[in-house]
Amino acid sequence: MKGFERDRERVWEIAGRVRRARSLPEAFRMTVLEKAEKPALGEKVGGRWREFSFREVYRRVEDFASGLAGLGVERGSRVAIMSANRVGWTVADVAIMSLGAATVPIFPTLGPRQVAHILEDSGARVVVVEGERQLAAVRGSGASVEHLVCMDEASAGGGVLAFSEVERRGARSRDPGWEARMLSLRREDVATLIYTSGTSGRQKGVILTHGNLLSNLEAIIEVVPITDDDVGLSILPLSHVLERTCSQFLNLVGGGTNYIAESVEKVQENLLEVRPTALLVVPRLFERVFAVIREQGTANPVRARIFESAVRTARRKYRHDAGEEAMSLARRLLFGLYDLLVYRKVRAGLGGRVRFCVSGGARLEPWLGEFFYGAGVPVAEGYGLTETSPVISVNRFEDLRFGTVGPPLPNVEVRLSGEGEILVRGPSVTPGYHNLPEENAAAFTQDGFFRTGDIGSFDEGGRLKITDRAKDIMVLDTGKNVAPQPVETALANTAHIAQAMLVGDGRKFVSALIVPDFEAVRRTLGENLPAERLCADGRVRELIRSEMEEAAAEFPEHEQPKRFALVPREWTEEEGEITPTLKLRRSAVAARYRDLIEELYAAGSSPQPARR
Template sequence: MRPEEIGSLNNLVEALHRNAVGRGGEGALHRKVGGRWEAVSYGELYGMVRDFAAGLGGLGVGRGERVGLIARNRVEWPVTDFAVQSLGAATVPVYPTLEPEQIAHILADCEARVVVVEDEELLGRVSSVREELPALEHVILMEGEGATPFGEVLRAGRERPLEGWEEGWRSLGREDVATIIYTSGTTGRPKGAVLTHGNILSNLEGIQDALTVHPEDVFLSFLPLSHVFERTCGQFLALAVGASVYYAESVEKVPENLREVRPTVMPSVPRLYEKMHDRVRAMVAGGSSVKRWLFGRALAAGKRRYEVMDRGGRPGVLLRAELALYDRLVFRRLREAVGGRVRFFVSGGAKLDAEVGKFFYAAGIRIMEGYGLTETSPVIACNRLEKPRFGTVGLPLSNLEVRISSEGEIQVRGPSVMRGYFRDERSTGEAFTQDGFFRTGDIGSFDEDGYLTVTDRLKSIIVLSTGKNVAPQPIESALVTAPHISQAVVVGEGRKYVSVLVVPDYAAVRKTLGVGGTDEELSGDGRVQRLIEREVEEATRGFADYERPKKVALLPRELSQEAGELTPTLKVKTRVVQRRYGGYIERLYA
């Protein structure tokens, strides 16, 4: 579907309907059942949406209502999403990793009358705060017992079709609300960003113009659909163009699923690419001297190709011959490890280190970094296949205006920018300039070719006691590319110098130093401390002296979502980490 075809759509349900008519027998969604991938065709998906919508209508869901959705990625997710929207209601996605009180805040704030949950464990969380949800009338359960079964609602809708349903969704326009997404963020209480059908469709138009997706494309979906990045790119865009979506079994199974599914497109976050990068480097380091030499030469040749292309040139005959040889000897195996037919990966949600992007580009795996926010549906800018520029988030989408304020803030205006925050006029007013630009809260700049670089969040800037301002994100991104560093959090607000909390890659440390012991024991080992300090010094060599961490503290375990230290897109919740490891920080400055 071309951008202008998306532009002719009035709502998101219409996009699905077009493919149900034109590609009804083609696979839309795929899930693994009993060790085998099963397909749900576009025709079957549309039928499930129709039936579930009728079932929801029987429960009183209609225009202007809000329906909560708490589940991991699975077929029932888009079925619920499209069904709710087809009734003129708004889907309110909730991360399944949230605690009961966080779930209560979202469901109470949007006054959801119905909530659809995945399993008994999530049902228990909702039930534990039921007294705080006076508007909630019905809970629908995808699997398990204890609430109205999903299958029962589906069956009821099939047996009692909703009269005028198709006419109803056809009457929906771009100005109608499609979803309310509560910003996860790393600070503050979540606010509900109100996105219309037109907001999301406009974003699809801009994305399709920048990074064209085809019906033949195959997506592997593993980022949470509760996040706007995966939902817009991995659900709405994929299903609008008639592509195939495969739901990964789990984050741990992604490497295996990559080889099975052989996707052509996959949205992800930098953390995945960093881990892939580290695994390849570790394998190379453990190989023979000849293999290390060959890989080094191949990588250098690939990076030379990128530099030539970035300058607007074309590789010469000798470089092309060299690349062909190294591709056959080195890089083909690396591409096969991710399925062998990836057209491009997409990176969003946090900063991708430029060296990681160049590393995979050299191997023939293109990672297109982009940038956006929940409030902008989400994509604001992205790199293009024909000329990516690593270290930037690419060029703004063609249907958006993007500017840098006098304070250095990125501001955006256009059809994919949210209507406002749900029932929060004050926050909405503060989020926009007088001339209608949305304040992103991010610091950035344009280069001479119009490529946008995002430095950090305005609120994340560390102000030293010397008056110097330090943006922690570029430093942290550089640190996690080091062979023995898994995670890094730069600290130093109000201090004379910056320091860093580091979670070492303890498996790599054991291999390099030839030592044993638990992670906690190694975090107190002087040899590990010296190794990490050397890597911190080396990784930050290109930064100004006041930006380079002067002291390093080793944390005994990986920061995680389960412990409340990472957002669902694996960004560090800096305030949580600083509170939790306050003693470590104080000792750094003692």
């Protein structure tokens, strides 16, 4: 694709800093020395955006590190952070690492039982929390904690230190040897201990070293067209390695500016305020933007036909640029018209100046990627795991191929086992799990490749394609395998389905639990009915049945749901049904709706949709 030529000298300059660094704080320091007064981070303070320069962030890191040292944090310590994204998160993270300690991120919505396991297993004795909710979770965990530090000053006191107080203490008693000790860190030192959210079972602590993360950053900089002029918006949780590596650290070592979204609910507003040039997102954002544009563009039959033609034309633009088909003069003229009517609204909704997006965390539907490309918002889908720091592969913007996650990074080896499992080896791969020797033995092959648990294949261009999680594959009683995620994604991309989960392991056929998009259904019916009544409404069932059959028609017959049941509320992280990165906890959903699933399969020998 055209338009992604890069200044190779600037790329190698940034990559060179990362290559020379022996730790993440040292790589950050190199950027500070070069771009001291440039804005590094921004967040809303009192309703207005406040920017923090690289020099200012570095000073705060030194102050907070000195304050932590006064609390007994030293090389080899573990310090947990349990907070939503904010500048203090980044300050604490880099400060902890600068002392030779390891950061232990905890998702801010976790409950006391999960927090207890993470704190006890990691051995963290100092915990940095956001506010009252996180304080309650830590206190309720019963874990032995020596110091609690709270970012919300109103929640401090009574044995809880304010974050700002730790900074002030550090500023008053700065250690003149702090920087020298930071520069003595080595790549093999542990930088962080990340507990995987998982889809079932107890969380495992993934050990990542400074070298793991630096090697991943170096390779990302070589293949993704990021520059030190880029502006980002931090949307995904910093507790997750994807956001932490590819947003926080990529900007800190690359010299870009990263603004922190106020919340998921404020993302649309923040996009218009910040006007980012580069975005790291999950596919759900594209699905939501498309749903809004589709709703606006299908208000009447005439507009609906125009919108459908605009979608087809955008996809044709992608295929033309990819060299897959020619684009006639008439189509090019039509493309220009649709750019005025439709595509510019897509770009405007993302702030108006996005050069590119990287999508990860879940499968991006190829047609959706093609549409956004044609609308002027190129999206590169990537793939990775916590255990790989995280990026394993990513599409190259000069040669996007939707439906794949691109070639492996330059410093990563990928091969497939005899069963198609993706195996990975390279400097970004974890040395292992914390306190789990048996898990470690099972996680690696004899020649050192990490077993991802994902099933995949390579296309003719060496691009990786993900089929599904090995452990999620269902086996019907006919012996046929079903990979549920692609079907579920297709269902959730329809106009009136918000979430879907296939069931049928050990059964004769596949069924689906479906959460309707209740707002979309109400608009279609023109009636403001409660969710329970909508799920029982024959018109809604027929609407969902029609969309389900159409969306699943592209899949093999045995993968198409034969029955479905409607669920009257969205699956949430708070209820334990999805992970903080929006993946389904299949076992939790299946357990909650066990009776409903049994009803689906007890509805008679002829597979008709269950009426629920």
